[in-house]
Amino acid sequence: MEIIVPKDKLKDIFENIKERFTVFAPQKDGDKKLLSQVKAFKEVDLSILKTQSSLKELLFPRFEILFDYKWNKKEITIKEDNVVKPQVVLGIRACDIRGLKVLDNLFSWENIKDNLYLERRQKTVLITQSCLKPDSFCFCQSFSISPVGGEGGEDINFTELSDCYLFRSFSYAGEKLLKELIEEFSFSLPADKDKKAFEELKEKTTTSKIANIEELAIKIKRNFYHNLWKDISWSCLNCGICTYTCPTCHCFDIVDESNDREGRRIRCWDSCMFSHFTAMASGCNPRETKESRFRQRLAHKFSYFPENLGIVACTGCGRCIELCPAGINLQKILTKLGRECS
Amino acid sequence: MKELQNIVKALFKEDKIKSVLGYVTEDYFYNVKPVKISKIEDSEKLTFNPFCVYNLVTYLKKEKDFPLAILVKPCDIRALRVLLLENQLVRSNLFIIGLNCKGIIDKRKITTLFHLEISQIESAEILDRNVKFKFNSGKEILEDIEKCISEKCLVCKDRELEGDCDIVVGEKPAYLPSSEDFLEVKELEALSLEERAEYWNKAFRDCLRCYACIKVCPLCYCENCFVDKTTPQWVAKNYEIGTLRDFHIIRAFHLAGRCIDCGECQRVCPVNIPLRRLNQKLRKILKEEYNYTPGKENEIFLGSFSPGDPDRFL
Numbered sequence: 261m262e263i264i265v266p267k268d269k270l271k272d273i274f275e276n277i278k279e280r281f282t283v284f285a286p287q288k289d290g291d292k293k294l295l296s297q298v299k300a301f302k303e304v305d306l307s308i309l310k311t312q313s314s315l316k317e318l319l320f321p322r323f324e325i326l327f328d329y330k331w332n333k334k335e336i337t338i339k340e341d342n343v344v345k346p347q348v349v350l351g352i353r354a355c356d357i358r359g360l361k362v363l364d365n366l367f368s369w370e371n372i373k374d375n376l377y378l379e380r381r382q383k384t385v386l387i388t389q390s391c392l393k394p395d396s397f398c399f400c401q402s403f404s405i406s407p408v409g410g411e412g413g414e415d416i417n418f419t420e421l422s423d424c425y426l427f428r429s430f431s432y433a434g435e436k437l438l439k440e441l442i443e444e445f446s447f448s449l450p451a452d453k454d455k456k457a458f459e460e461l462k463e464k465t466t467t468s469k470i471a472n473i474e475e476l477a478i479k480i481k482r483n484f485y486h487n488l489w490k491d492i493s494w495s496c497l498n499c500g501i502c503t504y505t506c507p508t509c510h511c512f513d514i515v516d517e518s519n520d521r522e523g524r525r526i527r528c529w530d531s532c533m534f535s536h537f538t539a540m541a542s543g544c545n546p547r548e549t550k551e552s553r554f555r556q557r558l559a560h561k562f563s564y565f566p567e568n569l570g571i572v573a574c575t576g577c578g579r580c581i582e583l584c585p586a587g588i589n590l591q592k593i594l595t596k597l598g599r600e601c602s
Numbered sequence: 603m604k605e606l607q608n609i610v611k612a613l614f615k616e617d618k619i620k621s622v623l624g625y626v627t628e629d630y631f632y633n634v635k636p637v638k639i640s641k642i643e644d645s646e647k648l649t650f651n652p653f654c655v656y657n658l659v660t661y662l663k664k665e666k667d668f669p670l671a672i673l674v675k676p677c678d679i680r681a682l683r684v685l686l687l688e689n690q691l692v693r694s695n696l697f698i699i700g701l702n703c704k705g706i707i708d709k710r711k712i713t714t715l716f717h718l719e720i721s722q723i724e725s726a727e728i729l730d731r732n733v734k735f736k737f738n739s740g741k742e743i744l745e746d747i748e749k750c751i752s753e754k755c756l757v758c759k760d761r762e763l764e765g766d767c768d769i770v771v772g773e774k775p776a777y778l779p780s781s782e783d784f785l786e787v788k789e790l791e792a793l794s795l796e797e798r799a800e801y802w803n804k805a806f807r808d809c810l811r812c813y814a815c816i817k818v819c820p821l822c823y824c825e826n827c828f829v830d831k832t833t834p835q836w837v838a839k840n841y842e843i844g845t846l847r848d849f850h851i852i853r854a855f856h857l858a859g860r861c862i863d864c865g866e867c868q869r870v871c872p873v874n875i876p877l878r879r880l881n882q883k884l885r886k887i888l889k890e891e892y893n894y895t896p897g898k899e900n901e902i903f904l905g906s907f908s909p910g911d912p913d914r915f916l
Contacts, residue, residue: 266783271898291874292874312873312874313808322841323841323842393718395721396721415696463629494637494638495636495637499816499817499870500810500811500812501870502814504810504811505872528841529811529842564806570833583815586635587633587634589633
C-alpha cells in the first residue's frame with residue numbers, strides 16, 4: 261500500500277504513533293548521533309544518515325539481565341522479569357534492516373530460538389527512510405540492497421519527494437498502520453507523477469559497489485594462510501569499534517554477577533577482536549595474533565556465515581570504515597581480497 | 603615530502619633500518635593510513651600532511667622488528683620520551699624522524715563544516731591562523747584554524763623536536779596557539795558537584811566498551827589489561843553507569859603522571875566521549891602541585907620523590 265503525506269503532516273503522524281508506541285529515532289546530542297528514544301517530534305533528526313550505533317542495539321542490547329536468583333541453604337529461587345514493550349523505530353536505513361535479517365537468521369538458527377531477541381523483534385515496527393545521498397563509506401549495493409529501501413524486512417518505508425513524502429508498506433503491520441493513518445488524516449494515494457518521481461530517485465541513487473562478493477566465501481577459505489592477512493591487519497589496534505557498531509556482529513558473553521546470597525545472570529556484547537575472546541582456562545589461545553583475529557572477523561562475515569545461514573553478514577553500511585581508528589577500509593580490503601586471491 | 607622520502611631511502615640503502623613506520627594517503631587526500639614499510643621502493647609513498655593524525659608510537663608497543671625508523675610529530679615525541687624513560691624501548695633501536703607540525707585537522711570538525719564535500723578535498727595547508735582547503739572543483743576555502751584543528755593542537759605550545767630526534771624535517775610553525783591551558787577542565791571545575799556528575803554520566807552512558815581508548819594509547823602497554831582480568835575481576839562486564847564510570851576513571855588513573863596529551867583516546871572514541879578532559883584534569887593537578895609535565899622531564903613522576911612534595915591529600 262502506498263500513500264502520499266504532505267511535508268508538514270509528518271509531525272502529526274509522529275504524534276499519532278507516539279500515543280501507542282515507544283518511539284526510537286535518530287537524534288543529535290551535541291556531536292553525537294544517537295538512535296534513542298524520542299519524546300517530541302523536534303528531537304527527531306531525519307538528516308542523520310547513519311547513527312553511530314546501529315539498529316541492532318535496540319533488539320540485541322549491549323547488556324541484558326537474563327534472570328535474577330536468590331539462594332539460601334534450602335532452595336534457589338529464580339526470577340525472570342523481561343517485559344518487552346511494543347516499539348517503533350523511525351528513520352533508520354535499509355542497511356540496518358538487512359542487519360536484522362542476518363540476526364533473525366542467527367537467533368532462530370536450526371529452530372533454536374532466542375526468545376529475548378525474537379520477542380523484541382516481534383514487537384518492533386520498523387519505519388525506514390530512503391537514502392538519497394549515501395556517503396563515500398556506503399557500499400550497500402554490493403549486497404543487492406537498494407539504498408532507497410523496500411526490499412522487505414521493514415514494515416514501512418518513506419521517501420522524501422520534492423513536496424511530499426511517499427509512504428510504502430511492506431508487511432501486514434505496516435499496512436495496518438498506514439490504513440489507520442489514512443482514516444485519521446485522510447491522506448491521498450500517490451499520483452502518477454509521484455510514482456515517476458520516486459522511480460527516478462531510485463534509479464539515480466547509487467553507492468560504491470564491490471564486484472563478486474559471493475566469490476569471497478571460497479576465496480577466503482582457500483587463502484587462509486595467504487601473506488596478505490598480515491599486511492592488511494598491520495594497522496589494526498584490535499579494539500572493538502568495528503564489531504560493536506556493526507549492524508550484524510552478534511557475539512556475546514554470559515556472566516554471573518553474584519555474592520553469597522543472590523545474583524543475576526547477564527548477557528553482554530563481546531568481540532572477536534579481543535584476544536581474551538578465545539582465551540581458554542588452560543592458558544591456550546587459538547587466536548593469539550592480531551592477524552588471526554582480523555582474518556576470523558572477515559572470514560566469519562563473508563565465508564562461514566553465508567555457508568551456514570545463507571546470507572552475507574555485512575550490509576555495506578560503512579560504519580566500520582568511518583569509525584576505524586586506524587584507517588582500515590573494508591571496501592578496499594574486499595576489493596584487494598577479490599583481486600589477489602584465487 | 604621529497605626530503606622525507608630521500609632520508610628514508612638513504613637509511614634503507616645504508617642498511618641502518620629494517621623498516622619505517624609512517625603515513626600514506628589512500629585515494630582521497632584526507633584518507634591517511636599508518637603503515638609499516640619494509641621495502642625501499644615503497645618509501646616513495648610516504649607522506650605528511652595535516653590529516654596525519656595517528657600517533658605512530660602506539661605501533662611500537664608490539665613491534666619486534668628492530669632497528670626501525672619512526673615518524674613523530676611534536677606530540678608523539680612526548681610519548682616516545684615516556685616510553686624510553688620507562689625502559690620500554692631501546693633508543694639505539696630507533697631512528698627518530700621528527701616532523702615539524704603546524705597542527706592536525708580534526709576530521710569531526712571539518713565534517714560538520716563541509717559534510718559530504720569532505721571527500722572532494724584535494725589538499726589542505728595550514729597558514730598561520732587559517733587553513734586553506736582546495737577542492738577537486740578548483741574551489742578554495744580559507745577557514746579559521748580554530749574551526750579545523752584538534753583541541754590538543756590549540757594548546758600545543760611546546761613543539762621542540764631537535765633534542766630527541768635523529769633528524770627533523772619540514773619548516774617550523776611560524777604561529778603558535780595562544781589558548782589558555784586546561785580551559786576545558788577549568789570550565790568543568792566551575793560546575794557544581796551535581797552538574798559535573800550529570801555531565802560525566804551523560805558522557806559515559808553511551809560507552810560501548812570497545813576499549814579503543816586503551817588500545818590506541820601509546821602508554822597503555824600492560825600485557826594483561828585490568829579490563830580483561832577475571833581473577834579477581836576488576837571491572838564488571840555490564841554496561842551500567844557505575845561500571846562505565848569505574849572503567850573510565852581507572853583508565854585515566856593508570857595514566858596519572860604519564861599522559862602526554864596526544865589526544866588519541868578522544869579522537870578514536872566512536873561515541874565522542876570527551877576522554878581527554880579526564881586526563882587533562884590529572885595533568886592540571888600535576889602542573890599546579892608539582893610543576894611536572896609528562897613527556898618533558900627526565901624523571902618518571904611516580905618514581906621520583908622530593909621532600910618538598912605537597913601532601914595535602916594524605
